[in-house]
Amino acid sequence: MNKTKLLMNGRLLPQLEAALSAEYDLCPLWQQAPQDDFLEQRGHEFTALVTSAKTGASTTLINALPALKVISVFGVGYDAVDVATAQQRSIQVGYTPEVLNDCVADTAMGLLIDVARQFSASDRYLRAGQWLKAPFPLTTRVSGKRLGIFGLGRIGQTIARRASGFDMEIRYHNRRQNPDLPYAYEPTLASLAEWCDFLMAASSGGAETRHLISSDILKKLGPKSFLINISRGSVIDEQALIEALEQGVIAGAGLDVYADEPNVPERLRRLDNAVLLPHLASATHETRQAMADLVFDNLGSYFQTGRVKVAVPTAN
Numbered sequence: 001m002n003k004t005k006l007l008m009n010g011r012l013l014p015q016l017e018a019a020l021s022a023e024y025d026l027c028p029l030w031q032q033a034p035q036d037d038f039l040e041q042r043g044h045e046f047t048a049l050v051t052s053a054k055t056g057a058s059t060t061l062i063n064a065l066p067a068l069k070v071i072s073v074f075g076v077g078y079d080a081v082d083v084a085t086a087q088q089r090s091i092q093v094g095y096t097p098e099v100l101n102d103c104v105a106d107t108a109m110g111l112l113i114d115v116a117r118q119f120s121a122s123d124r125y126l127r128a129g130q131w132l133k134a135p136f137p138l139t140t141r142v143s144g145k146r147l148g149i150f151g152l153g154r155i156g157q158t159i160a161r162r163a164s165g166f167d168m169e170i171r172y173h174n175r176r177q178n179p180d181l182p183y184a185y186e187p188t189l190a191s192l193a194e195w196c197d198f199l200m201a202a203s204s205g206g207a208e209t210r211h212l213i214s215s216d217i218l219k220k221l222g223p224k225s226f227l228i229n230i231s232r233g234s235v236i237d238e239q240a241l242i243e244a245l246e247q248g249v250i251a252g253a254g255l256d257v258y259a260d261e262p263n264v265p266e267r268l269r270r271l272d273n274a275v276l277l278p279h280l281a282s283a284t285h286e287t288r289q290a291m292a293d294l295v296f297d298n299l300g301s302y303f304q305t306g307r308v309k310v311a312v313p314t315a316n
């Protein structure tokens with residue numbers, strides 16, 4: 001029996017690629033040069049597309065696949081996928097929420113503690129032989145402080161539970177208040193920033209949240225407070241953040257995501273009050289395997305039942 005053709009946009013975990021190619025006739029798009037010609041001639045052959053949160057699926061790609069019925073995304077963020085176009089064409093879009101909540105929340109707390117207590121900076125200090133000359137300067141306490149979470153979804157709530165273990169007081173801002181949550185709601189991002197010692201960006205990316213953390217919000221956060229971002233680089237005005245860090249408008253930032261990954265501006269890399277991780281929040285063996293399994297299962301479920309196992313919500 002002929003295997004179903006599956007178009008792959010960007011590299012995935014080796015074991016996922018192996019599992020997919022055992023089940024499907026897997027076609028790596030990046031190996032087809034020139035891609036435009038390939039899509040024009042053979043785009044109509046594909047009913048299924050597999051991609052990552054990073055590579056996504058653009059409007060152009062979706063439009064070049066007239067028979068497309070299902071997209072399976074490796075990741076919880078689908079801002080790089082044109083979901084509106086896909087859903088208008090009744091294309092099922094599967095993704096991988098929940099399974100990465102713990103590792104992303106662990107990373108969020110790690111960044112928060114690191115930027116406040118300066119573990120990375122003090123590690124550099126020790127290795128440079130500075131401890132032999134003087135003790136490391138005092139840092140900022142974490143326990144009992146105020147944590148403002150922007151975007152109290154599944155990941156935000158997992159972070160909140162961890163922060164409660166540090167006796168932190170928690171408030172949040174979302175597009176809408178959620179009365180089922182045991183945390184106080186701040187009506188605006190500005191009031192949240194003004195209130196908190198640590199502002200945690202845990203919202204989704206995309207046009208709706210682009211640059212919402214602006215120079216004004218950073219001024220509201222203030223010179224003793226910290227910003228942490230485990231969501232998407234697009235949520236923060238990165239230039240404004242660099243200026244705020246350089247000028248002491250805020251105390252520091254812990255970042256896992258950037259405006260133009262993997263390019264991180266030199267000015268940001270020079271700053272000692274920034275902890276910079278290379279977008280690794282979900283990158284553990286266990287979590288990435290769970291994500292890979294769900295990418296595989298979403299496709300399998302579509303071909304068995306006509307529905308992916310976990311579909312992205314309907315676009316507004």
Ligand code: 8YV
Pocket residue numbers: 052053054055074075076077078100281282
């Ligand atoms: C991705 C992420 O796994 O899930 C997301 O949205 O940002 C990460 O967990 C990573 O970008 C690879 O696609």
